[in-house]
Amino acid sequence: MRCPYNHKKGTKVVDSRLVQNGRAIRRRRECLSCGTRFTTYEEYEVAHIIVRKRGDEREEYTQEKVRAGVAKALEKRPQERNLDEIVQAIEQDIFAVAIRDGIVSSKRIGQIVLDHLAKIDEVAYLRFVSVYRSFGSAQSFRKELGRLEKRKE
Ligand SMILES: [Zn+2]
Structure with missing residues (x-):
């Protein structure tokens, strides 16, 4: 420079x-x-963050998708922080992963959302686990429940 x-x-x-x-x-x-x-x-050149989905399908990252998922999980749940703050904190972690090569997997995004929801609200966390497609199998659902139990200890 x-x-x-x-x-x-x-x-x-x-x-x-x-x-x-x-x-x-x-x-x-x-x-x-x-x-x-x-x-x-x-x-960040936000427009250039690519989400790699299962089956190697790719799409451009949009905050709206993350926001919609989080909003649905938190629906009618008491919240200390507003949705904007929560989504921003989640997005910050997503960007931190994507900063290396501009790509982040949808699985990683789901994991980041789960990590945040686990700290915010247990019900929202479980709701997100149940709708989150990458955790579609009963086995991975149980694994997540196990993770949640560990957090409480
Ligand atoms: Zn000079």
Whole structure:
């Protein structure tokens, strides 16, 4: 990255922090030749996150799908946090997985949602397990129940 003042190449990062709920990284850089500091932002190209489904089918990631699943699981359940906050926290974890190669599996997304719901509401968690297709078999459902029991210990 070139210095915006003297256009020389070569900067060092003096500070990095997550902003926008972890969706972007703000970096303070210092030009190695003139010492001027400037700020850069690094953001996800959300449109480029691809969800790999079972059978290797792929589709573009949309927040709406995650939101719909979470909203359904939490329907008529008492909530301390609003849906936006919950979905944002889930999405942050999804992006953290996808940041490597822009791909995340639908199974991984389901697991991330389950991890969050388990912390929020047991009923919502079980509802999500029961509708979540990648956990379609009775065996994997029992495995999830086992995981939930372990959390309580
Ligand atoms: Zn400079």
